[in-house]
Amino acid sequence: MMTYNRNSVARKKNQTRLNFLLCIPFFILLLCISSCIREDEYANTPKGNFDALWTLIDQKYCFLEYKQINWDSIYTVYQRQLTANMSNDDLFEVLGNMLNELQDGHVNLYSSGDVARYWSWYEDYPRNFNESIIEKYLGTDYRIAAGAKYKILDDNIGYIYYESFSSPIGNGNLDQILQYMAICNGIIIDVRNNGGGNLSNSTTFAARFTNEKILTGYVEHKTGKGHNDFSNPVAIYLEPANSIRWQKKVVVLTNRHAYSATNNFVNSMRYLPKVTIMGDKTGGGGGMPFTSELPNGWGVRFSASPYFDADMNQIEFGIEPDIQVGLLSSDENKKVDTIIEEARAFLKN
Template identity: 40%
Template structure:
């Protein structure tokens, strides 16, 4: 996920001062154990989801510290530290060197549920529109609008949204396809959602890690979506998601739970509702992990493990002429 996502959100929550509190100046050292202890302690004091994920971080320390030894190569040290971070089961957690980047791979927790070529060949004509980050066209004899949104690039604006929504203003409903959308700029979330509400709406809460204890958080702060002063869409919207829908995609999916005209369909998202921040190890490698929690309307952090769909539908890979998830969405809107 791009740096812009967590920067904008933390600013929006007026929590930027916490970065100075959470991340101290680094002490230069190439000693493997110094770097191991530094990274483990940083996570221990600042990672946001130990309790929800039932992670015994002390046990992790015992297991991985046994793999640290004097004289180990940089590659070996990276592999140990990177593997330790994957124990957090969080794709907002990375170790970054000039020769490798550690990742978890949350999208592999579920099957693939999207193939753009199938949609192009069997649902959209070849003259579909590309408006900024949106690919779109009519379906079902122009009764339904289909909008593919593959990432949150930070380029959603009034011009492209006005064109898209004006084009489909007379449809029965819209299908907004966020499958395999790995995230991006949080500003896009609100720029899109404010086109589908008629009044200021509470969509979730957010809190940030403020102390060294695993459960030391700020008070939960409300997050709202307010209606756009211009073209808005009032009919039903089906939002398609899967395990590859992550980070900003999951924030968007969480928000749909508060909006009665939106239905979430497909598979559980990949999660990624904790915004990342990080720092530098004594040897110069950098790291990041989640330091905030996005909470449901009843102030629970449970959807970090994935936002469940309102209607679950999976792809059948034995028939490559049909997208079962898209077909179900069309049926829902007819």
Template identity: 35%
Template sequence: MKAFYFLILLLSVSTSGCGDLILGGEESNDPEHNFELLWNDFDQHYALFEVKSLDWDSLYSVYRPMVTARTTDDELWAVITEMLDHLNDEHVKLRIPAHSPEEYVVYSSGSDQNQHALEEFSIELIASDYVEVLYQKYDYFSFGKLYDHNIGYIHLIAMLGVEPSVVYKALDELGEVDAIIVDVRNNIGGADEYSIGFAEGFSDGEHFLYTVQTRNGPAHSDFDQPLKVHSRPKSPKNFQKPVVVLTDEFTVSAGEIFTLNMRSFEQVTHIGDTTAGAHSDVGPARFLPNGWTYEYSIMKYLLPDGSSLEGMGIAPDIYIQNTMQDIGNGEDKVLEYAIEYLENEIN
């Protein structure tokens, strides 16, 4: 099963900023009704059936007979999560209450495929052995200079938490470095507008990046008109020397939007591992009568050639990956390769 389960203290059921939609209300709270509500809601609103070439009706015919009036909550959870596994979409989540009103067990579709990446990166190792940290804003953003190299280092753990203009603070304080490494490994995503804003400090001009469409009707092909998204224009204060962007399989969602922006700039080289392949925005939290909540992708992102990277991710220009053993031995071979690459570019 491609599921990943974990306990969280729930700060917010959804990060979409939209109002909650309550499904069911005073409706019957039986397993069959809960299954029907969830399946039909996905059928009417989930955005990526066509992108993923998925026959949702065929999954209904497989999984609906598994649910009866006598199905327990544990059995219903198993059936629904197995069905949602087929979406292989990290923006698809199902939550059930755990030990307290603030604590939930969370299922995320497809996310066990990239869990190893969490063990193959350590910002603590980088901060202690590779970088003289000059500035840190909570856990969201930090920058500094690499020891023994005239190369700057910027780390973004999420596309939120600090204003994107902080990139210009980093560029000012890093001074006349010869190159910069921007590390978005293990980046958990956030807001696309932040992604575009963070990338602005490196822009060499406006580039057509992708289109966005929101599902707006009952047919799986019903979407609004495509919105074209471009990188920000070039500014005289932007950094135009060599840049490396580092990604891994846990670079997800808005972290991937940042990567697409950066890849459009001539001076940027993308090094590391392929990203998660989960670009869509998430809709408002949905509620079932049994107290479970869930969410899903409501948009599709297409590259200028009409293709989608959902479930595939963004492949780097140069592929290199750490192992858990590397990190345990105090070595970040991805970062070391990026340093060597930039030194060759500089010299």
């Protein structure tokens, strides 16, 4: 009996100890959750929304160090503009102006009545594009495949105008385009004024112009709250398509309004041996956007993961062309696109 009682008591003590140990992680989890709530909880007031936005950018935006932005001093400047009873319109203006300090076209503030945006990445530069002239080159008998308009010009040069990577393009579309242009001596791909869209569309398109797997860049991800807290770089490769691939020369036309997914498309294409980039420097947009929300329900979009080229150079501020060409006003007055004509001459030679 005594042996039995000792074992029974021991078992009860061990079970009690075990139950206690099992409860420790649960209490730690509760403490962590309550701590996170206290850290991330902001009042729905002008000051609360301001602090929520400033902290979000401070901890999650990926280019503060690269752009050498003193985010602490910006807090001081814009916090002084707050008042307890300011209107939503006035608060929206203050927050939008603060975000403009990031000089990033991927940064936006969304309310039910407005969108704060930064457009100086292309507004302060030559346009090098005239839509009415593009319509002249295409005429009325051009073909359309998903988001691409295409035609064979009279000198046997293929011309493809892709105005937005938000418009999807499939493998069937690309097969039709490339089969139709098989007789051409070369292709012009015009992505001027293409403000971006879906990266998968730009990758699907670029995959038709390589026969090998090619390293085109790297991406990093935020891993902590510090401005330099990033993961190790992850390599990005362009894989050749498992269908029709173009084997002749290509010229890609760019201008400052080529942005975001288009910037990535140009970055991929420039590593291909038969591709030449012509026109003006792209607008950039080398950060993968992320979205969040303020206490009052306003949406926020910002760059969270930086992209680099194959040499680990930032592409946030754009990519230089292989051949710099601008749209001459004298040509524009004659309804001639200088950049298209230079590309045609380059391909014929």
